[in-house]
Amino acid sequence: MGIIGLGGGPLSLVSQIGALYGGRRFSQCLVPFHTDPNVAGTLRFGEGSEVSGEGVVTTPLASEEGETNYKVTLKGISIEETFVPFNTSNDVLSKGNIMLDSGTPTTYLPQDFYDLLVQELKGHSTMVPIEDDPDLGSQLCYKSEGNLEGPILTAHFENDADVPLMTTQTFVPPKDGVYCFAMAGSSDGEYIFGNFAQSNVLIGFDLEKKTVSFKPTDCTNE
Template sequence: MCVFNNTIKGLLNSSITQGALASETITFKSSTGEPIQVNDIIFGCGHNNTGVFNDHEMGIIGLGRGPTSLISQISSTFGGNKFSQCLVPFHTDISISSKMSFGQGSEVLGDGVVSTPLVNKDGGPLYFVTLLGVSVEDTRFEISNNSETAPKGNMFIDSGTPPTLLPQQLYDQVFDEVRKQVPMSPITDDPDLGPQLCYRTSTNLEGPIITMHFEGADVQLTPIQTFIPPGAKDGVFCLAFTNTSNENAGIYGNFAQSNFLIGYDLENEVVSFKPTDCTK
């Protein structure tokens, strides 16, 4: 066992954790229901955690490309360097869990699947993809003047960041168009909501379809993925997008990933999306 001191950084935050590094046998359930034990899995236990960590979170699973991530450690045992996830929508009953599959059999297949290439930037651990533009219903906005010249790997998929972050100009265009297409007046008298685009409604908000145009894959988002109740404010729904000043790197957050079966094939360097009811 050894002591570790690790800094976790992202576009949104920086967190520091100190603790112990160890190895242990971990048991997974196979697709047949039988348990599978994997020996000598390296993991850390943080004893001094600062930043965005809180007492309600059990921990973080490493799903990146790094050599000590869970995916990298179990790929040879489970028949392939690939995995998939299906995140339940925000505010789903806590008795219903999101699901993950690892290795052979975790491929995302069938009708409705779209795939986009992964962009490996400098051998880093993050999963970068290329966003060409965003449509609000039939109105499309490009991330650059020419979608064919959009920077490769300009957005990374992050299951740990809730909202989707767009470069400022693109965000402003999406914000304005959504406001134009929602047939309601936005909330302007609540300082707690700040500059967010929010609406009061007694039922789920009926908002426009927002399409993320990734290279080779159009991912259509419904209001369940694009409008989220903010905290304890009942009857309020806010646009689940925000802005970043970084014009070359956005984040595809977990609100937008909900109710999609998303598969990461690290052998063929693609990520695939399939609309799915993740609560079932």
């Protein structure tokens, strides 16, 4: 077991093998959190890692050349037809306001943005949130014996790159019979689109074109 550096910096594996395998690009397809541990996702480098076909959307990378983190611009998230903007104030939306990080499970959002999302999620559900479990803290959680049935969320990235998020990507089971919202609020100015939300999406990073492409995919069968 170990760590593979997949960032945009010169020391990452992507940069070091790019000249040998068809350019500095790679794709990943992560399986959902509660998938059988014997089922693995995929990771491809260079030629053959392009994300193409029906359903692909592409957004610009906002990271500087050689920067390790992959930054993109998230305009907001919709719960069904209700759009919640990333900036809840009238401030200009800053480029590269969120980082795509496959090493962080939870998605971290500005606190005001997160609070509005939770409010809208509660309004779009007929279920009653769990409020009497100290182990869950202030998380939005529901009791469900099977896979949770809830509203579809859509992440809206720059360049009309809309990525639908099913409940397997937005709610995870911390224990049997309980599903909790896989996002959290943050006040430190560092925001992350985590690997729960990235699961079941074929994601292609092209460091030469400076783009990220998304394609909804069953990563357990990739």
